Amino acid sequence: MFGNPGSTELPMLADFPEDFRYVLGLQELVVMGMADGYAQSSGTVGHANLHTAPGVGNAMGGIFNAQANHSPVLITAGQQVRPHLGIQANLTNRDAIRMPHPLVKWSYEPARAADVPHALARGIHTARSAPKGPAFVSIPMDDWEGEADPASTENVTTRHVAGSPAPDPDAIEALTDSLEKASNPVMIAGPDIDAAGAWDLAVQFAEKQNLPVFAIPATGGGRLGFPEGHPNFRGILPPGIAPVADTLKGHDLILVVGASVFPYYPYLPGDFLPEGATLIQITSDPEEAARAPMGHAIVGDVKQGLLHLVGRVPESDRDNGDQLPDPIAGEEQSPITGTAAMHALRHAFPEDGIIVLEAPSATLALRNQLRISRPGSYFFGAGGGLGFGLAAAVGIQIAQPERPVVCVIGEGSAQYAITALWTAVAYDVPLTVLVLRNSEYAILKWFAMVEQVEKAPGLDLPALDTAAIAQGYGVSTTKVEEADALNEALRTAIASPKPELVEVGVAPGMWLF
Ligand SMILES: Cc1ncc(C[n+]2csc(CCOP(=O)(O)OP(=O)(O)O)c2C)c(N)n1
Numbered sequence: 001m002f003g004n005p006g007s008t009e010l011p012m013l014a015d016f017p018e019d020f021r022y023v024l025g026l027q028e029l030v031v032m033g034m035a036d037g038y039a040q041s042s043g044t045v046g047h048a049n050l051h052t053a054p055g056v057g058n059a060m061g062g063i064f065n066a067q068a069n070h071s072p073v074l075i076t077a078g079q080q081v082r083p084h085l086g087i088q089a090n091l092t093n094r095d096a097i098r099m100p101h102p103l104v105k106w107s108y109e110p111a112r113a114a115d116v117p118h119a120l121a122r123g124i125h126t127a128r129s130a131p132k133g134p135a136f137v138s139i140p141m142d143d144w145e146g147e148a149d150p151a152s153t154e155n156v157t158t159r160h161v162a163g164s165p166a167p168d169p170d171a172i173e174a175l176t177d178s179l180e181k182a183s184n185p186v187m188i189a190g191p192d193i194d195a196a197g198a199w200d201l202a203v204q205f206a207e208k209q210n211l212p213v214f215a216i217p218a219t220g221g222g223r224l225g226f227p228e229g230h231p232n233f234r235g236i237l238p239p240g241i242a243p244v245a246d247t248l249k250g251h252d253l254i255l256v257v258g259a260s261v262f263p264y265y266p267y268l269p270g271d272f273l274p275e276g277a278t279l280i281q282i283t284s285d286p287e288e289a290a291r292a293p294m295g296h297a298i299v300g301d302v303k304q305g306l307l308h309l310v311g312r313v314p315e316s317d318r319d320n321g322d323q324l325p326d327p328i329a330g331e332e333q334s335p336i337t338g339t340a341a342m343h344a345l346r347h348a349f350p351e352d353g354i355i356v357l358e359a360p361s362a363t364l365a366l367r368n369q370l371r372i373s374r375p376g377s378y379f380f381g382a383g384g385g386l387g388f389g390l391a392a393a394v395g396i397q398i399a400q401p402e403r404p405v406v407c408v409i410g411e412g413s414a415q416y417a418i419t420a421l422w423t424a425v426a427y428d429v430p431l432t433v434l435v436l437r438n439s440e441y442a443i444l445k446w447f448a449m450v451e452q453v454e455k456a457p458g459l460d461l462p463a464l465d466t467a468a469i470a471q472g473y474g475v476s477t478t479k480v481e482e483a484d485a486l487n488e489a490l491r492t493a494i495a496s497p498k499p500e501l502v503e504v505g506v507a508p509g510m511w512l513f
Pocket residue numbers: 061358359360361362384385386387409410411412413414416438440441442443444
């Protein structure tokens with residue numbers, strides 16, 4: 001249970017069971033992000049416990065992110081005692097169900113104290129059923145004094161809800177035929193391949209069919225669905241409507257697996273697909289299927305879909321285009337470029353490392369430099385709400401104590417969930433944080449250009465000393481300016497059994513390679 005307690009949650013925490021662990025976050029956005037990262041990385045349900053209405057309010061951006069990440073999180077919040085609800089006593093969540101409603105799969109306040117165990121079980125099953133996502137239960141604080149119904153509690157704590165609806169075999173058969181007839185098909189790999197544990201199947205399928213593979217746009221993909229160092233990998237789709245169609249020109253069949261179609265941003269209108277192309281999406285999320293602006297969809301479990309495809313398609317020796325060139329460090333300059341910083345990280349990053357990324361102007365540079373090629377090794381806030389990165393990294397490192405986690409974060413982004421550093425220190429979470437300091441909101445300056453906005457205020461961050469702040473939370477820190485020193489500092493930090501923060505000065509601007 002990740003939580004931040006208040007008076008309304010204390011009864012819930014009484015006699016805290018020994019087989020549970022409580023991880024304190026100092027602000028609810030951080031609590032939510034930690035539970036999200038933990039849930040995604042562990043493959044189990046994360047639990048975030050929030051402080052009645054203001055706590056849910058603070059966590060809202062994180063709940064938004066968990067929804068976009070398809071992250072199975074049970075969110076509980078305390079509530080005033082039932083006799084106080086009608087008179088709206090202080091701290092009453094006056095419309096607890098409606099407050100997080102659009103951002104969760106299910107929002108509920110039990111009608112009776114005796115219904116709390118069932119509501120919690122229902123929330124857990126709801127969060128982890130396809131499509132996965134957050135579920136919310138508000139619990140009046142006097143309910144913990146009430147009597148549970150022993151028979152019902154026995155049932156709800158022992159029953160399992162297993163399985164994920166399979167795609168229609170006829171639809172998969174038809175897709176197999178379309179693939180056979182296509183002259184230049186392509187696969188677009190999305191985050192739910194990783195979440196479904198279907199990474200190896202995606203590779204087998206692409207290899208058997210000799211398909212070129214793209215990743216979905218970087219800004220909307222919370223996980224990787226295909227190894228980016230694989231010879232079939234062709235790169236990351238751009239995020240706008242017209243540029244996606246342009247990139248996919250020449251392909252007549254576009255198969256999107258485990259993603260929405262597509263997480264576009266900014267708005268760059270045009271044709272959705274290249275002329276003559278057909279798109280087919282396999283997704284576990286009926287809502288993702290329904291809202292797609294083009295193509296056809298097959299709704300069902302991504303792993304089972306790929307399993308059937310691998311079993312049915314023949315080996316192909318089609319020509320699938322050119323491999324990506326090796327990443328280069330780029331020209332030396334001072335301050336170093338974001339590309340050079342990511343190149344230094346590439347050479348310090350261990351085989352079994354996990355990246356958590358929230359460094360907007362260096363997103364593409366990191367992806368292109370590191371070409372991450374192991375499953376469960378990359379997490380990004382798909383919703384775009386800052387505050388995911390640092391918090392999720394702490395939750396992921398707790399879920400994966402044996403694997404080194406490196407959170408790469410812009411100095412602006414770091415501030416949203418900065419108190420996560422305290423949790424890392426308090427619970428001995430040996431996370432490495434790499435802060436890219438460019439003294440500005442670089443990505444917003446780029447957006448200002450795209451949106452033709454001139455003279456916007458508030459895009460510079462002079463004299464923001466993230467390392468000094470981190471020291472206040474008890475984190476050991478190192479500041480570097482050169483690529484070699486960065487590489488050295490990262491190796492030391494990653495090997496350290498304590499949380500460490502490395503801050504590197506980078507030149508302002510956007511880093512695409
Ligand atoms: C909760 C939230 N507030 C504001 C934004 C808008 N926003 C997007 S990127 C960004 C700046 C990030 O700055 P920094 O981390 O320094 O990265 P840089 O762009 O310089 O690489 C902001 C404020 C957001 N995405 N989420």
